[in-house]
Amino acid sequence: MGSDIGANIRRLREAHEWSQARLAREICRAAGVAGDPVGRQEVSRWENGKRTPREWLPFIATALGVSEEVLRTPQKPAEPPLPTLADFLPEGDPLSPLQAHSGRRTGMGAVVDLRQRVHGLRLADDVLAGGDLIRPALRELRSAVKLYREGSHSGEVGRQLLRQIGELTQIAGWIASDAGQHEEAERIYRLGISAARQAEDHTLAGNIAGSLAYQFSNTGRESEGLTLAHAALNDAGSKAPPKARALYLDRVAWAHTKAGGIENGQQAMRALGEAGEALSEDGPGTESPAYLYWVDAGELRVMESRVYTELHRPLRAVPLLREVLGGYDATHTREMALYLSWLAVALADANEPEEAAAVAERVITLAADISSERTAERVRVILARLRKYAKVPEVATLLAEHQAA
Known part of the structure; x- marks a missing residue:
């Protein structure tokens, strides 16, 4: 009962x-x-x-x-229930306010200050890697949670603080994952899902959950990644802003791709199509959260090209990647290295080992100066993929120079 x-x-x-x-x-x-x-x-x-x-x-x-x-x-129920984000909340309630408030009363000014610091950290992540940012990110997160739990504030200020904590966990979790600290990133993401849901910000909760789903899909937990990516999409609902819905669908597409199999490949392509349709609804009359500033048609093309690469369809992937890379901001070194890594793999699949080796050399050069586990892993993937072309002179030279990687 x-x-x-x-x-x-x-x-x-x-x-x-x-x-x-x-x-x-x-x-x-x-x-x-x-x-x-x-x-x-x-x-x-x-x-x-x-x-x-x-x-x-x-x-x-x-x-x-x-x-x-x-x-x-x-x-x-007539059919199995849809997955929900409630299943991914942390044990207990790490955001519960302390019973005895010893701190001074927190006003909206503290929320504005926290919002500015969160945005600054997000912008820093555009040009710096996880290994460079992990310490300040965790320091900011601890400070924000302490402010919420130990301070005294009105209900509205409390909700705004929770929203900023949620935004902070999304970028801090991303930074921790980029630094290779996946368990820490998962803990941070789950905290953020809780904060966003308590603030009743379903769009933000979906964004954080999508980031965790992406990590699951990339670290051998494909089934969990698929479940969570769908939960993020389902919980946000049809009222989510177009950019947010496009991003959720992008994560769903990647989760299906990493899950493998013909049916999942078809589901991935369907989700990519729906993501494009969702983004097309974004316009002057719509409003999206500031943290989705980076979601645009170019980012959807990047995901589409990665899906094609993973599905071993290089003839579709290579032109897309070249198009994206042709206009990409070179100051975003980590993303440039990552996107080039997909191009190298797609070229290898297209039986163009000489060109793949040239692109791989550029990836390795960029990755050498980046404290990012993501780029390091991509270097390992490229070198593994090129080994079947070890008799090609350009590839043999590359492997000999970088075999330690």
């Missing part, structure tokens, strides 16, 4: 597009109680069947606008 009630609470909450924290507040309001006797963690326990609401059941029903009987009646 408890599991049935929990499933119904979750189903109805998601139909309202409420976070667990929002439902907790509505329950307390329905019960007419002050403070927070019910919090996100308690709602999570109910939904997971770990506890039964009992005395809170009437107030849950009131908050959700249904009868108690509806909450008790088992539901038989």
Whole structure:
């Protein structure tokens, strides 16, 4: 019975597009109680069947606008439930405010200051690698969480702080992943999903989840990456801004590509097409979060070319990559090295080992000055792919010079 009630609470909450924290507040309001006797963690326990609401059941029903009987009646879904981001929240609640607030009251000025620092870190990531930024990124994240947990603030300031913590985790997780610290990155991303959901910012939650899904797909956890990429898309819903939806679909395409197989390849191409359609809806009348400034048609072409490369369709990948690289900002050294690495692999697949070796040499030169595990891994992939052409003089020279890699 408890599991049935929990499933119904979750189903109805998601139909309202409420976070667990929002439902907790509505329950307390329905019960007419002050403070927070019910919090996100308690709602999570109910939904997971770990506890039964009992005395809170009437107030849950009131908050959700249904009868108690509806909450008790088992539901038989016609099809398997869609994946949800709730399954990827961290254990406990690392963002729960401390009971005794010893810090001074935090105002909107602190939110503005944090927003500027987050944006500065994001811009720094455009030109610096994870190994260079990991320490300042973690320092900023610890400071932001401490400000939220230990300070005293209004509900609106608290939500804005949570939103900025979410944005900070997205870039800090990306930096940690680029530095090769994948466990740390996963912990950061899960914290961010929790912060964004508590702030009821579904677009931001989807962006953070998509980044974690991307890491899963690239680190041998393809099945989890596929599930999470779809959860990010499903949870954000059709109301997400066009740029955000295009990015979610890009992540879905990559997750299907890395999962392998003919059917997944077809799903990847379908998602790429939908991503392009979503981005085409972006225009003067639409508004997207500032952190999606980099999502444009060029980025979609990059993902499309990578998918073609991974699917061993070099005749489609090579022209796309050359087009993108022709107009790319050379100051973004890491991205330039990464995109060139895909071109090198696609050229090898196209049976152009001499040209592939020349591009690979450029990748290795760029990667030598970048403290990025992503670029280091791509160098290893290129060299492994070129070994079948070891008798080609240009390739033999490259392998001899860089065999330590």
